[in-house]
Amino acid sequence: MMEITPAHYTILSAALFSVGLIGVLVRRNIIIIFMAIELMLNAVNINLVAYANEVENLVGQVFVVFVIAVAAAEAAVGLGIILALFRNKETVNIDEMNVMRS
């Protein structure tokens, strides 16, 4: 209990990922959903860094750098899409964003 092992970090990461997943699945505001996706990416990063520290190999941290870069790209494009959708439909509710549905 007193010694922090990678298992502790894995549990924290899993819990954080689940919280993000609940946010993606339950909330209807698309901006909140994007933030929940960022939470899930952070959970993955915690796992990678914890195990990189455990096995004393820096490759895990290199992967985290790439994950952060992809998250930045995803946020930029996703928020651009949100702005374009909001301009067309005047809403941020994903239930009303069904223009691609036949």
Next chain:
Amino acid sequence: MAEALAFYTLSVLILGLAVAVITTPNTVHSVVFLVLNFLCVAVLYVFLQAEFLAVIQVLVYAGGIVVLYLFVVMLVNLGRSPEEHQDPRRLGLIGLGLSGAVLLELAGIIAYSYTREQSPPVTAAQASPVQGNIEELGWLLYTDYLIPFEVASVLLLVAMVGAIVLARRES
């Protein structure tokens, strides 16, 4: 013992802030909780000897991505009708108090720097080398992972162009 205490405190903070992010009805509050969550994760990275990632986390996530979110939240703000605006005078008082606190802090720093005794200047030989693993991480990124690194930069360029095209107002 101390490490366990720090870990459990940070875990509670991270999970609690994550729950706050997805449950708060006000989107602006949600973004603020997200910033605090990212800062707590950065502290966790410091515990895991990933100092460079902690800095990147603060700069890119808490500094860049979240500001982007805040911009979009402000641009698409629907949830608040004009009648719900709070009394501007009350918020002004809070702002006044915060500015006063910052002013006091700055005054304290200046007073402290004048009153303490003069320490000898640090020469280059005395200055300790940078702690952490930034050098090794940079070595890995520019040797073994050079191609993924360049691909990531191209991806960021494409994302930048795409975001500009998507957000541009069609005239």
